Amino acid sequence: MGRLVFLGCLLLVPAVSISQQNDFVGSWLLWVEAGNQGEPAYGSLDVEQAGDTLAVYVDGGPAALLELEGNRIGFEFDWDDLWDLPHVSVLNGMLENGVISGTVRSEGQDRGAWRATRRLPVDRNAPPEPADLNGIWGPPALISRHTFDLTEAGRAADAAYDPTLDDPILRCVSDGLVRMSHGPFHIEVLEGDGRVVVIHEDLHEVRRIYTDGRGFPEGIEDAGLAMGFSIGHWEGSTFVIETRGLKRTVWDAAGMPISPSAIVTERWYLDDTGRLHIEISMDDPENYHRPVLMHIVRSKRPADTVVPEYACDPHGFYRGLEFSDQLQEYWGRSGNRL
Template identity: 60%
Template sequence: MRKLIPAVCLVFSPVTAIGQASEFVGEWLLWLEQGNARRPAYGTLTIEPSGDSVSVYIDGGPVNLLALDGDRIRFDFDWTDVGDREHLSVLDGVLDDGILTGTATEGAEARGAWRATPKAAPESLPPAPDPVDLTGIWGGPAIISKYSFDHTEAGQAAQAAYDLTMDDPILRCVSDGLIRMSHGPFDIEIVEGSGRIFILHEDLHEVRRIYMDGRPFPDGIDDAHLSMGYSLGRWEGSTLVIETRGLKKAVWDAAGMPFNAGAVVTERWYLEGAENL
């Protein structure tokens, strides 16, 4: 079975002055072994300049930079896997020939290897459409999902009011919405139709429609409050770019990280070889 690997944004925050900080700056695709899991977890790591040092974030949330010295970096971050299990991992690594590699630990136990490779800078103009075949059944994703975030006051209040035992939609067998469902451990099937792409979710048998016919978003879509939103797609080269609006107010994960009804979700789906999406 082929595997689905969604890209998720990671960000790093620096705290120590270093001579070679600029060599770490940029966006990286992060790969982390999951111990006994069958395949690694993926995410996006961004390292930004901050004075004489750098700042680090993962999945939009700041992480703790523990050391940055020459070509070596050390940081820890809290995250959850697709089974909503919490982790606090410490990553030690070295930058060599433009690639970050190292080992991860949790507590006193070795977790495995990790690696980060630079993400290509976006082109100034999108490439001409060059569609590829994404149809078929894809296994559940393996992602790194940051657990704690910096919230606005409204976000802090919403998460403080969230009851893990009562408010989790999964516990009530109702749709957990586009973002969380896309991060879940269940399979999906991609089917192409006339002017649209269908995503059939094993999770709660949810169906998602992505309109590919060039239509605009309907008037008033931000007030639609749909579990899976309203999605428009286009090809940029061989990458399927999907923009979704009209989502209902919901939570990002089991911990109750909130997002509001005006959220806009942009996804980029592409193939890495024949087996990974």
């Protein structure tokens, strides 16, 4: 599957002093006024020293540095909208009083403001103070990156993927954990004895997160589970989940791969307004040089909300293949079936 070409262009930026560059280096919490659904969204901005310039990453995917002069920085990155169509946004901003802020433009149009603040250290030894996560949570707002830092194996998997034949959702097969986590659907969270159950509107998939202190089953790497096997614990008021045992699949319509050795870590917490933040990190060194990151925000729905029924019938997909004379090609791609 082809990627946007902007990342292939090396851009010269004005020389600045090392001390000025160091002011930008580090991990930042990124906020944009308009994410993939046109609503405010969060993400991760990482700035690293790279020779005599800086390397910029948004949600684990590379961004192109456009400007670096004094306290000014400019960069661009690609992202997918709600219909999986790719776009490129340019962010220009200034660093003042420890905060980077500026404006966003995409395809020549203003997309509002952005800012980045330094990430605070995480207290992983905080005593448990469980928050109430029960309820129905609306579709997520996020940045939704399009391009990531693939390894050679990851690039080969991406190149072999045909979105018209290999996408599991075309056959009404589970999207899998990562894709369901950021898809445009509701979730319902039910906290029980020794487990937290998440019911997804998407395909009515059910996920169980065990909180009774158990470890991962023996041979979990070969489990091949769409949603994986998840165990969770509390760090203060943050619910931390680790998932292993995922099957080899893709986590977006464009075909970004997941290997069976991938480990997904999530941090769930409520902000002061009661919104649910879910920070996802997928560590999959077979396919990516650095972890894939997402920051999802969901708003709570009223208790009497009725989650819509999800309907999916693969008949149309198979009939379409028959009419387009692609059915035999599809059967021959069984090795790509995810």
